[in-house]
Amino acid sequence: MIRRHFLKTLATTSAAAVTFPSIVRAQTLGLGGGVSPANRLNLGIIGAGLQGRVIMTSAMANAAARIVAVCDVDKQHRAQTRQFVEETYASETDSGTYRGCDEYGDMRELLARPDIDAVLIASPEHWHALHVIHAARAGKHIYCEKPSGASIPETRAMLDAVRASGVVCQIGSQQRSMVNYLRVIDLARGGYLGGITRVRVGLPRYMNVRPAGGAGLAASLGGYSDEPPPRSGAPEPVPPGLDYETWLGPAEPLPYCKARVHYHWRWNYAFGGGRITDWVGHHYDSAALVLRVNDRMPVAIRNATARFLDDTPLYNTASDYAFEAHYDNDAVIEVSSALREGVHVDGTEGSVFVNRSALEYTDPRLRRVQIPSHRALFRLDGARGHMDDFIACALKGATPRAPMSDAHCVTAAAHLANIAFRAGRRELRFDPVAEQLVDAPDAVRYFQRVMRAPWTLPA
Template structure:
């Protein structure tokens, strides 16, 4: 890939991407009077976790008349009460009533799961909870929308996959980029050979942050810190570690952005080039950990995955200042002069390339963006198009609700979530061990490396088990 090719890109018009075929459009009044679906067509929903992601999910569900949030569980009283008020306000306005009082709140998610009037659950808890929580939801007989990454530890993810199929549940992974038209178009160009033989896929995502140490203190009133910690090691509370962004940078709770953010564009890489998910690969790389503070996950990295066919997947942080929510800006080193990838996912073939991110889609030759797909081409799952949807969140939610009705897999089934999450976690393990590893997705293990296989899971703090 040369710099000249980068300079020749043009931004693909939003109107063009939204013209890509979708099965139907859902508007706010599609299913019933005043935008409310009749009870027989409504999915009752419980929310588990209403922090940053959970609150975003509530906003994504609000315009969908076939969804009704009836319960919220969160170990922070202030958060769950605020979320309940927002839900009540939304539904009162939808029904043109003065008030709405049908949403109940809980501290403990187990009380929510005990209700038999809840059809589906949105899991928006921190990453370290995903394995235990998702298994509990599925065992309770609920369909589930589970935030990414699928789990904190690779081995946990396989138990979630098994539970989805064993209990016959519908599961949507929160990799909502699959519900954005430009990502689907890029993957269809790649998978149908319009780029020729693909030899390289490049993924770039935001890097990590340095989070300064905070002095221990008592949890605020109404915050069940023991329940928040759950299966993770119990660490003395401080005012930062449970907050966005710090909890994503502490390895007890998350592998860092190498997985938590990486899963988004790694998922697109595997959607457009299935070999990335399905075949054995060798992986090695280099990275930089924070020099101190409470964060201990990668702030910069470059990892390469090599496949038997000759395909290479290059995965880096995008080497520019990331989120600056707090703490000092992380120095963006050049890792010995190795160039970082641009944000998004780039498919390179011997006849052209296409790059896609949340801002749009680019290609060389540009004629690729005008391709008319043939009837014989493979067309990927298309989520419903929704009014006023930014980032695919509403469409992704609507796709899950449709799958609940049809009992068919949604656009991001559990196995895709596990495959994409595994790539990020494998990269993390290879960097921490500092050597080349071989991952076998069929065996679900590293080959000939006990140290690496011992990092597939960690002991869970009691009484939590899978």
């Protein structure tokens, strides 16, 4: 959609001046809506932290969506988010008032509402599987942040639930909707680089938490900063308004401390998989599309190395790491935290590098290549972004750019690499048909998370 004007700037929003991105509206909705209710999605938000607010504002920029509910275990987060939603929609009305966004602390109450068509899920990684499965069973279309799930069995259960329900599910691999990444993918798949000889992926190092947009965006969430987060933390009283028991959910019952929750859950295997799972749905996903292995799982992880910091009892994910993901069609994707962050593609007739701030060619000829629309992997239809693609697909019942089926396969590489690191293995073999480790009894205990009662995966 073509954005026409700024709806408002967030400096005038009292609830969260530094915690919401600005919104550029495609058109003014008005109370009655510039889009008929029959052609509009009513959305609920599950997880109103930093990324939840980012994707929510992206949805609010689309006139075909309306936020009607927000769910979060942090009372302050959900109150701020509801207030922002209502103030935003109120600015579009003649009366200057709007009341139409409800708050929930339990996602099951939100999912029980028959008027909600779809949900945006931005909860911590250890909750993704349960949130997606419950949403699919409730018949809600789903936009879920990456990584899709916290283990291969979890992403399998998610995929099965999505397929059984027939809902649309888009994973937040936003680079599938970014022009520079799509150009590199199309150049490689279209033969413009000649034969592909090597694909390498540079991922962030441990706790490299400086955000592209500056530290202010997440300051109130205790997230991004120029300094690394504290590496140890004594148990602290749970702050008022935070339902920490529900935040833990299926994870092991570790005591509360501020440095464990919100953004920093990523650095503990109880809740996330470190930078590898944090970015597998981005740079690695693009590399998988380059080599056409986005719909298959690796058969082996090789040359796996990892360094763990020994002075961080609070955080235990890999600090520096490298591995190769091998596929049954002889494709290999090399990953390293020592590489420049982005996707490096080498071909017999030229090489390209891409990340979110650069697109570089070894041969100026490649810059001039015009790729015919019929040879493009995805057509962006003007400036249509990742959230717009989800909303359009949910309204039409179409397949989105980043379906759960691809995420199940792509995310497997990160989970297998983490298993190899934790088991101290240089190599790990995997059967992609049975979706089981091969001859690795010492690594089996890392294959699937044990969910804490009463939560469990479906059989």
